[in-house]
Amino acid sequence: MQLIECPWCGPREEVEFHYGGQAHVAYPEDPAALDDEQWAHYVFYRDNPKGRFAERWSHAAGCRRWFNAVRDTATYRFESVYHPDQPKPVIP
Structure with missing residues (x-):
């Protein structure tokens, strides 16, 4: 089980x-028009990259709040989490 x-x-x-x-998908x-x-x-x-990717997540069974995370899609490892109002981190 991953934390x-x-x-x-x-x-x-x-x-x-x-x-x-x-x-970080901007609403039109x-x-x-x-x-x-x-x-x-x-x-x-x-986008559907292999590697680091900024995603939205919801803590559905807890506080029920949304947050953003940078996760490696190849390893499923979370590298960082941050509040939705914070800017997108630089992802090389």
């Missing part, structure tokens, strides 16, 4: 968390 560090609750078992997708400034293809791209298309 994930919740920024508010501390380390907890991974079964308490839910994955929320790619972090004028969503009404998007055509169907542009809207579909915003809703469905996400």
Whole structure:
């Protein structure tokens, strides 16, 4: 069982968390101006790299808060966690 560090609750078992997708995806400034293809791209298309990746996570069985994490998708190892209002870290 892997421990994930919740920024508010501390380390907890991974079964308490839910994955929320790619972090730092900006909402369109004028969503009404998007055509169907542009809207579909915003809703469905996400990066899928092998290696370090910024993601959103929810502590669903704990404080129920959202946070961001940098996780290596090849090893599943969490490298850092941070509050959603903090800027995206530089990922080489």
